[in-house]
Amino acid sequence: MSIVPLLKVNLIGVLDDKDRVLEAAQEFGNLHLIPLTSAQKELEAVPAGRGREAAEALRWLVDSPAQRRPVTHPEGFKLDEVVSEALKNKKALKDCEDRLARLDKRIQDVEPWGEFSFSDLAEIGEYRLWFYIVPNGKLKAIDPSDKILETVHRDKFRSYIVLLSPEEPPVSAMPVPRIHVGAEPLSTLQRQYEDTAVELEELDLARQALTKWRLMLAQNLAAARDHSARHRASLETADVERVFVLQAWARADQMSGIQALASELGVAVVAEAVSEEDRPPTLLDNSRAMEAGEDLVEFYQTPGYRDWDPSAVVYVSFVIFFGMIMTDAGYGLLLLLLLFLFRKRFAGSALGRRMFRMSVWLMVSTTAFGVATGSYFGVTPPDGSLLAHLKVLHLKDVDTMMKITLTIGVIHIVLANLMRAWHERTLSGRLQPLGWCLVALGGLATFLGQGTVMASAGPAGVVAGLLLVGFFGSDRKVTSLKSGGLRVFDGLAALARIVNIFSDVLSYMRLFALGLAAASLAETINSLSGQLNHAVPGIGLLIAITVLALGHAINIGLGLIAGCVHGLRLNVIEFFNWGLKDEGTPFRPFKKEETRL
Incomplete structure (x- = not known):
């Protein structure tokens, strides 16, 4: 674990070559640019462009449940057209889903009244139809002597009643307020529902067809962002007459590569050591086993350049604290199994792989402390067993x-x-x-x-x-x-x-308190499910299993939250408070954006 030594690098060249140098520096991907001039006004004057729309379109296509094989060549690809079609499809599909949901609700409301259509008022003597859904327990409150009523449907709990009257009946006429059924017959609603469902399928197919362009769209979006980054960097260089200066922080061990790049580009390079007045960014460098500790550290605070790298200490202590808070071998083994089953989900990025390795160690720690405290889904192993001999900690021994x-x-x-x-x-x-x-x-x-x-x-x-x-x-x-x-x-x-x-x-007493709370809650869930099983013969077993599954799922969720929040808090609050002096800024390399799907 260490903070990488940096040098201040100045690339000096002819102004006509600046764009070429910036593109090469971005391709090199290991320079943290230092703004020499402010470019805020120039950047604010530039229109936003379609970057946000393109990103929204790409997310819509990537999230499609059905994917077509991606096209890898640009022939036939039109960026504006694909973005426009994807966003139009997104809006149409969302509107269609909402319309289908509304029709489904209308059909459920109208179905008990059966198939009907409103007649002309003259045909029924200027009478109008007023609809009521009356609970069966309130039917006795209706006085039929002065009303024209018809019960068109009745189920176990409600009666569907139509009242004929030229004017709207007073509120006191029926024990419940009237409802609005609508003018469209049930058959019309069902036909509209069918047409909308077909339209939804067609929109899904159109979305699926557009997914073939997702790779090209991602590449164009990355290229647009790279161009935007180069434009900003171009505005932040120091330009004097026909010469420009590009200044950046670079790793000291990469100077040979920078000098080779400068020689290839035909620009001069001047390297300076870090002075007392400088505040360089912080670049952490850890082994593959401990690199997830960098994510934990930078989640809250980046140490100063002249400070030290706490990544390894934070990583190890976080794993230990998490295990002490969860402290159940059953939970740890179950989550290890889930991690194994979904391991491919983490393999798509370097961050995902780091999080997977750390998650495995968190569950190993949880299992180890669960064995040490003798807790297996809240169940204590019987005396004399091997697992009982492995119990060396007693959570209730305050x-x-x-x-x-x-x-x-x-x-x-x-x-x-x-x-x-x-x-x-x-x-x-x-x-x-x-x-x-x-x-x-x-x-x-x-x-x-x-x-x-x-x-x-x-x-x-x-x-x-x-x-x-x-x-x-x-x-x-x-x-x-x-x-x-x-x-x-x-x-x-x-x-x-x-x-x-x-x-x-x-x-740090929270480690004991949270561990005891999690173990006590697990025992309570087991006790409650056992009581339900004995109290309700037959179906009690099903209720007990449901309570057991839901209860332990909630306890696992609470344990994960507590383990992450408090396990990390003891590191970034208490530990950093005594261990770190300055807060730094992270090293952000000027590099091309990766195309990820």
């Missing part, structure tokens, strides 16, 4: 679990301070973290070693650590009474963080 989680918290924060001290350059920057290490370890020794020699050594460690922090609160030199007073103030301000270290260590 004192022991508190000691374990607080010890983990102290180790985590001490590790953060040690890494901070190792990478600091000033005396104060190195000794303050060491002082906080003594405070944390001394406090832990006092808590764990009650009644032993360790308990007496703990307070001494706390006092020594606080003295170290207070004395080296800053690197300010004492040259006068004023500077001496400021030095004392700095020391007192540094000591104020004792509240932070106390609260941060206590935050």
Whole structure:
């Protein structure tokens, strides 16, 4: 794990060659461009173009359930026409689905009334039809002596009644408000439904036919975005008369490749070391096994260029914390099986492959802690069995679990301070973290070693650590009474963080609390399903299985959320608070966009 050393590279060439140089630099794909001039006004003046529409059309075609074989040659491909047809198809298909849903609802509403059509008012003596759906329990409330009524349909719960009257009956005439059936007969609605269903199939086929252009559309969209990126970069170079300067950050170990590229393009290259005034971007470099840690770190904060790379520590601790929160071997094995079944879904991108490897380790950790706590879908293995012998942690033993989680918290924060001290350059920057290490370890020794020699050594460690922090609160030199007073103030301000270290260590108790909550909920689900099975003979078994499946599914979902949120939070809040000094910006290479479908 490391932060890659960078150099500031200047490519200097003739203005006529700038477009060619930018295209080659984009093809090279390892330069983080430094804007030398502001191009915001020029970019705001450029019309938005059809990039968003093309992206929407591509997503519509890629999401199609049925796909045709993609065309790989540009012959016959017209970008504007394909985008327009895809978006027109999307709108028409959505409208058709909505119309079909409305017709289906209308048919369900009209079906109980049967096939009818409204006659001319003159033919029925100027009488109109008023429709009511009356619950059977309210039929006695209807007085038929002064009304012309006809019950056209009745089911177990409702009666469908037509009332004839020249004017709309008063609200009190019927026990329920009237409903609107509509003027179209049932047969007309059914014919419209059939025609709409056929239209929907034709639109689906048209969408499927358009999917043959998805690869060409993706390539054109990527090319358009590449062109837009080059246009922006062109506006941000320094142009003086007939010369331009393209400045960028580059990996120090790639200078030979950059020099070869410059020689091939016929431009000059000047490399500069990072100065104290520079704030270079941060490029993290980890082994394949730990590279997912970079995603975890950059999800919240990118470390500064002069700081250190916490990716490996965050990755390992996140896997451990996640397992402690889920802590059920049954859940871990089930999710491992699901990962195996859907492994091909992750293989389409580098990010997906990294997430798959990390997910496997998260489930292995969950299984391991589940075995250690003796939890298998909330069931404890019987005494004397092999699995019972593997149970070494008891979640309901509050004192022991508190000691374990607080010890983990102290180790985590001490590790953060040690890494901070190792990478600091000033005396104060190195000794303050060491002082906080003594405070944390001394406090832990006092808590764990009650009644032993360790308990007496703990307070001494706390006092020594606080003295170290207070004395080296800053690197300010004492040259006068004023500077001496400021030095004392700095020391007192540094000591104020004792509240932070106390609260941060206590935050790790959430590992025990969430693990206990998940295990208790699993036991409760099992107990509830067992009670339902015995309480309701016969169908009780089906109800119990349903409760068991839904209950454990909800518990797994809650465990996944808690494991990700709190497992990551302990790293990016508590650990980063003590381990990292500066926040940096990520290294964003100027490169061509990949075509992904």
